[in-house]
Amino acid sequence: MVVVSGPTEVERVVFGFASALAATATGIDVRVFLTDEGTFWAMLGTGSGEHVPDFPTIDELLGELCALGVGIEACSESLALQRSSAAAPLRLRPGIRELGRELLIREIGLLRSVVC
Numbered sequence: 001m002v003v004v005s006g007p008t009e010v011e012r013v014v015f016g017f018a019s020a021l022a023a024t025a026t027g028i029d030v031r032v033f034l035t036d037e038g039t040f041w042a043m044l045g046t047g048s049g050e051h052v053p054d055f056p057t058i059d060e061l062l063g064e065l066c067a068l069g070v071g072i073e074a075c076s077e078s079l080a081l082q083r084s085s086a087a088a089p090l091r092l093r094p095g096i097r098e099l100g101r102e103l104l105i106r107e108i109g110l111l112r113s114v115v116c
Helices: 010-025 036-042 056-068 076-084 102-107
Strands: 031-034 073-074 097-099
Touching: 010 031, 010 056, 010 073, 010 102, 031 036, 031 102, 036 073, 056 073, 076 097
Parallel strands: 031 073, 073 097
Antiparallel strands: none
16 A cells, blocks of 8 residues: 555545555455655654544544554655754654665566555
């Protein structure tokens, strides 16, 4: 799952994370990649108020993915942009790993991916 959407497209993000959870529940090996605006969700303190009716918050979805051991990787270059535009220092959520853009693109290219 490749999440490129940020806080202005919450529905797409919820769809992506909920789909990743559903696939994991059926035994499919899932990895989540956060890049571009999607790296917003890699930061602590994001996603607790963002939700779609009848779905958990983004924060809860990410927590469930991490608890199930789903690999979540965030583009280090996109994270640098998020951090440079923030008023306060930003920290990654536990369980999310930074990955260089070139390696991230190579990893995505090796998998069947859904972009949200």
